[in-house]
Amino acid sequence: QVQLQESGPGLVNPSETLSLTCTVSGGSVNSGTSYWSWIRQPPGKGLEWIGYIYYSGTTNYNPSLKSRLTMSLDTSRNQFSLRLTSVTAADTAVYYCARGEVGDSGYHPFDFWGQGTLVTVSS
Amino acid sequence: DIVMTQSPDSLAVSLGERATINCKSSQSVLYNSNNQNYFAWYQQKPGQPPKLIVYWASIRESGVPDRFSGSGSGTDFTLTISSLQAEDVAVYYCQQYYSTPYSFGQGTNLEIK
Numbered sequence: 001q002v003q004l005q006e007s008g009p010g011l012v013n014p015s016e017t018l019s020l021t022c023t024v025s026g027g028s029v030n031s032g033t034s035y036w037s038w039i040r041q042p043p044g045k046g047l048e049w050i051g052y053i054y055y056s057g058t059t060n061y062n063p064s065l066k067s068r069l070t071m072s073l074d075t076s077r078n079q080f081s082l083r084l085t086s087v088t089a090a091d092t093a094v095y096y097c098a099r100g101e102v103g104d105s106g107y108h109p110f111d112f113w114g115q116g117t118l119v120t121v122s123s
Numbered sequence: 124d125i126v127m128t129q130s131p132d133s134l135a136v137s138l139g140e141r142a143t144i145n146c147k148s149s150q151s152v153l154y155n156s157n158n159q160n161y162f163a164w165y166q167q168k169p170g171q172p173p174k175l176i177v178y179w180a181s182i183r184e185s186g187v188p189d190r191f192s193g194s195g196s197g198t199d200f201t202l203t204i205s206s207l208q209a210e211d212v213a214v215y216y217c218q219q220y221y222s223t224p225y226s227f228g229q230g231t232n233l234e235i236k
Contacts, residue, residue, distance in 0.1 A: 096172055
């Protein structure tokens with residue numbers, strides 16, 4: 001059973017950088033059979049896919065965020081991270097990390113999720 | 124980008140009755156080479172992350188009750204709960220994983236009548 005746990009500051013100042021880490025247990029970020037995503041949900045609203053990273057370091061970002069976004073892996077700690085620069089109030093959301101399986105049919109949907117962490121952008 | 128549109132936005136159904144939620148994608152999510160629809164349904168209860176309940180449009184995730192069923196192909200999909208239980212109250216989201224950026228529907232809020 002894969003488990004994921006998000007961590008990071010709950011409050012970020014406007015124009016600064018939002019940094020979150022997802023710690024994985026019960027699975028390996030270095031596995032070729034999984035890919036690792038970030039998804040966010042503004043309070044009371046729907047889900048937005050942010051991007052994913054694969055064990056090889058390959059990333060795929062939502063174009064709406066691409067210019068501000070960086071994802072990375074730390075295989076020694078079995079973690080992956082998100083870094084979003086120049087944040088505004090519109091980036092206030094619950095941020096989820098999630099896993100998807102990689103199989104013969106390609107990338108599968110998100111079968112394991114973290115509990116989510118609320119990040120508020122405000123001074 | 125593929126836009127996912129759910130209907131209705133909100134739905135109230137009596138206990139034991141059938142609930143039906145629809146989702147339409149702006150372009151087909153059927154991959155012809157393997158005849159698979161890259162389409163999923165999630166259930167989200169208050170204060171919890173979304174839970175995958177159906178993938179490949181009609182395959183129930185392990186542990187999901189068989190009262191949940193998914194159907195459809197191409198651009199039109201349906202989630203049916205055959206006999207609504209109190210624990211099914213949630214927001215339901217559809218998602219396409221055919222192409223990036225992956226996208227979700229706006230959600231359907233399912234309540235008890």
